Amino acid sequence: MKRGLVVLDPEEIPETERRxxxxxxxxxxxxxxxxxxxxxxxxSRSDDIAYLTNLCIYWNExxxxxxxxxxxxxxxxxxxxxxxxxxxxxxxxxxxSGRNFGDLAAKFLGPGDGPGKDAPGTTVGLVDAxxxxxxxxxxxxxxxxxxDVRDTGDLGRSPRLVPSQHERALLRRAGGxxxxxxDDAAVDGMTGSERIAAAERGLRDAGFLDVLARTHDAxxxxxxxxxxxxxxxxxLHASRxxxxxxxxxxxxALRRALATVTAAARSGMTAQRLAEAxxxxxxxxxxGAAAGVRWVHQADMATNGxxxxxxxxxxxPEGAVVVLAVEAVFPDGRHAAVADTVAVGATGAxxxxxxxxxx
Amino acid sequence: MMTTxxxxxxxxxxxxxxxxRAAMAEQGLDALLxxxxxxxxxxxxxxxxxxxxxxxxxxxxxxxxPANGPVTAFSTRAADLHGILRxxxxxxxxxxxxxxxxxxxxxxxxLRPARLGIAHxxxxxxxxxxxxxxxxxxxxxxxxxxxxxxxxLVKSDxxxxxxxxxxxxxxxxxxxxxxxxxxxxxEYAIVAxxxxxxxxxxxEDNFMLIASGGDEVRGMTAPAPRVLQAGDxxxxxxxxxxxxxxxxxxxxxxxGKASDAQHKSFELFNEAVNAGMSAVRxxxxxxxxxxxxxxxxxxxxxxxxxxxxxTRVRGHGHGxxxxxxxxxxxxxxxxxxxxxFIIHPNTYTPIAGYHVLGDPVRVTPxxxxxxxxxxxxxxxxxx
Numbered sequence: 001m002k003r004g005l006v007v008l009d010p011e012e013i014p015e016t017e018r019r020x021x022x023x024x025x026x027x028x029x030x031x032x033x034x035x036x037x038x039x040x041x042x043x044s045r046s047d048d049i050a051y052l053t054n055l056c057i058y059w060n061e062x063x064x065x066x067x068x069x070x071x072x073x074x075x076x077x078x079x080x081x082x083x084x085x086x087x088x089x090x091x092x093x094x095x096x097s098g099r100n101f102g103d104l105a106a107k108f109l110g111p112g113d114g115p116g117k118d119a120p121g122t123t124v125g126l127v128d129a130x131x132x133x134x135x136x137x138x139x140x141x142x143x144x145x146x147x148d149v150r151d152t153g154d155l156g157r158s159p160r161l162v163p164s165q166h167e168r169a170l171l172r173r174a175g176g177x178x179x180x181x182x183d184d185a186a187v188d189g190m191t192g193s194e195r196i197a198a199a200e201r202g203l204r205d206a207g208f209l210d211v212l213a214r215t216h217d218a219x220x221x222x223x224x225x226x227x228x229x230x231x232x233x234x235x236l237h238a239s240r241x242x243x244x245x246x247x248x249x250x251x252x253a254l255r256r257a258l259a260t261v262t263a264a265a266r267s268g269m270t271a272q273r274l275a276e277a278x279x280x281x282x283x284x285x286x287x288g289a290a291a292g293v294r295w296v297h298q299a300d301m302a303t304n305g306x307x308x309x310x311x312x313x314x315x316x317p318e319g320a321v322v323v324l325a326v327e328a329v330f331p332d333g334r335h336a337a338v339a340d341t342v343a344v345g346a347t348g349a350x351x352x353x354x355x356x357x358x359x
Numbered sequence: 360m361m362t363t364x365x366x367x368x369x370x371x372x373x374x375x376x377x378x379x380r381a382a383m384a385e386q387g388l389d390a391l392l393x394x395x396x397x398x399x400x401x402x403x404x405x406x407x408x409x410x411x412x413x414x415x416x417x418x419x420x421x422x423x424x425p426a427n428g429p430v431t432a433f434s435t436r437a438a439d440l441h442g443i444l445r446x447x448x449x450x451x452x453x454x455x456x457x458x459x460x461x462x463x464x465x466x467x468x469x470l471r472p473a474r475l476g477i478a479h480x481x482x483x484x485x486x487x488x489x490x491x492x493x494x495x496x497x498x499x500x501x502x503x504x505x506x507x508x509x510x511x512l513v514k515s516d517x518x519x520x521x522x523x524x525x526x527x528x529x530x531x532x533x534x535x536x537x538x539x540x541x542x543x544x545x546e547y548a549i550v551a552x553x554x555x556x557x558x559x560x561x562x563e564d565n566f567m568l569i570a571s572g573g574d575e576v577r578g579m580t581a582p583a584p585r586v587l588q589a590g591d592x593x594x595x596x597x598x599x600x601x602x603x604x605x606x607x608x609x610x611x612x613x614x615g616k617a618s619d620a621q622h623k624s625f626e627l628f629n630e631a632v633n634a635g636m637s638a639v640r641x642x643x644x645x646x647x648x649x650x651x652x653x654x655x656x657x658x659x660x661x662x663x664x665x666x667x668x669x670t671r672v673r674g675h676g677h678g679x680x681x682x683x684x685x686x687x688x689x690x691x692x693x694x695x696x697x698x699x700f701i702i703h704p705n706t707y708t709p710i711a712g713y714h715v716l717g718d719p720v721r722v723t724p725x726x727x728x729x730x731x732x733x734x735x736x737x738x739x740x741x742x
Contacts, residue, residue, distance in 0.1 A: 003554075003567045005547035006581045044397035044414075058581040059566075079671055081578040089583070130486035137485055151485075197558040204551030209581075211554075214412065216438065303397070303414040306435040307457050307484075333441035 048156025175352025220248030249284030476503030540740030
């Protein structure tokens with residue numbers, strides 16, 4: 001859960017860049033004919049909101065209302081007691097608390113000082129509407145009679161897919177921290193609880209906001225350690241295999257495959273082509289086991305990419321930071337993977353979470 | 360740390376299905392679908408007793424009938440499925456594509472429920488809700504969130520045992536919190552120490568808020584870069600999850616010797632906790648427990664600090680979710696024997712700022728049983 005450091009540091013992301021992010025969204029809204037965009041987030045998935053404002057929804061849910069002109073406004077069920085903290089750690093100045101979002105939206109958009117004061121009954125977009133709770137989307141529609149409430153595309157996610165230079169610097173810094181911590185937690189002989197404790201201690205001490213560390217038993221006494229960390233509003237992931245004995249050949253094969261995939265990664269590559277590149281490395285799997293290659297934008301790691309579409313022929317965009325994973329599925333249903341987070345360029349990829357860098 | 364007595368596990372699993380199916384019958388449900396977004400997994404866990412990491416997971420429970428069909432679990436994280444099946448409470452576990460959930464809609468079509476209850480229907484994303492509606496055009500879909508909340512309110516002995524196991528992580532977490540306090544330490548480093556201590560004991564997760572400083576502190580949040588200073592009071596509610604069950608402790612500690620005002624504040628809050636404890640008996644309402652605590656503040660002239668301007672609740676239920684029924688005036692929810700909740704009158708007062716103190720309790724015929732062994736006092740960290 002998000003119980004690590006929350007900080008707004010203009011030396012990391014300049015105020016101008018944050019303002020530009022909001023302005024870019026507002027231009028996209030204008031192009032789509034939207035007067036207001038509503039962006040939903042909850043404690044597990046709020047990166048669109050944090051990207052624009054640095055707000056951390058550490059509990060419950062929230063909606064960021066972005067008018068076509070002017071500053072974003074945060075609507076929350078959390079008490080006004082936390083408004084001072086929210087203002088301290090974010091760029092939001094106007095925050096409204098209430099028991100339900102329909103009333104909050106109606107108050108913000110209805111007659112008064114909000115965007116609806118002069119022209120009630122204009123157009124509201126629900127950003128990434130498919131991911132909104134259906135009941136909440138309906139509540140908003142009911143609360144705004146006369147408004148055209150539309151489902152929009154991923155106006156919040158798409159600008160996050162290629163990190164800025166400032167974000168890349170943060171990702172590099174965080175990648176080094178995550179690499180060291182994960183490697184320390186992956187030495188042979190530790191218990192699963194000890195590995196997770198080491199990951200939590202190392203990453204929280206280094207200022208990570210969120211840490212999702214898990215271990216899984218894999219065939220041959222091997223342990224799969226997966227560590228996903230959120231640093232500021234950016235995500236990194238590494239997976240390692242520990243306790244691999246000489247009798248199990250597949251862990252080394254997966255590692256070779258990941259090295260090959262990382263060396264082959266560049267903009268335009270697809271999961272299918274990466275898998276083809278690594279096919280010769282994936283040998284020695286137990287009978288009936290299979291291995292595959294996948295990539296996921298760091299921007300989607302709050303959900304491990306499970307709410308985004310990643311067809312096998314989707315090309316990696318230039319400048320993206322993605323998780324590359326080689327994952328094996330064994331006949332008994334167990335999984336194991338090796339993975340790193342890499343920055344992808346036109347000619348190669350830079351691994352952010354391993355000591356070896358390829359370019 | 361998983362319970363290993365298979366006979367007791369089987370009995371618990373059967374008890375749950377009996378209780379749920381009886382409630383389903385009362386409400387005319389032909390099937391119940393528990394939905395779990397990543398931050399509300401309690402109902403799916405109730406049916407699978409297995410951890411899951413999927414962004415969306417489900418458990419499908421057919422109504423009682425001649426076949427009494429097994430529970431089927433679904434997850435958007437394929438790596439979840441082995442653990443769910445190994446636990447054995449779900450008869451099947453299937454991978455789910457959030458954009459093409461045919462695995463789920465196919466099973467629902469097979470069941471052809473006239474009336475389907477969905478737990479956490481209010482949180483179901485539109486993309487999944489529309490797929491369900493399309494797959495079940497003739498089915499009446501209703502919320503089953505309250506049905507599950509009511510069922511989970513009263514814990515079985517098996518569940519109480521699980522919560523007692525969580526107490527060890529609670530106590531170790533608090534000890535780590537006190538041990539690490541020193542001037543110059545940033546708030547987030549306290550969290551790191553606590554996390555390491557409780558994860559080493561097998562905690563799956565933790566919910567934790569924190570605040571440090573003096574009289575000016577008005578509430579708790581996620582940690583900041585602020586560094587501790589001598590004389591600070593550091594407040595926390597920390598809530599490890601062990602084997603699915605959350606258990607919370609609320610305490611405050613000072614960096615160095617506590618001031619007279621900090622002691623005075625502790626005495627007030629401790630009296631309120633004791634008053635809340637004294638009110639507990641089977642059949643008491645959440646309102647009664649909250650009022651008993653608030654009355655202490657009112658009697659001492661601090662009644663205004665029990666309002667929403669300064670505080671939220673006077674405690675809340677615990678179990679497979681960390682924040683179950685709120686202990687607050689106006690909530691007439693009856694708390695029967697074996698309900699579990701924390702009593703915490705946390706609020707701001709001008710005495711020493713926001714103060715945090717509370718213990719999780721179980722309702723017994725004889726009153727409140729405190730589920731943790733940590734002493735209730737104002738802790739003083741070293742300088």
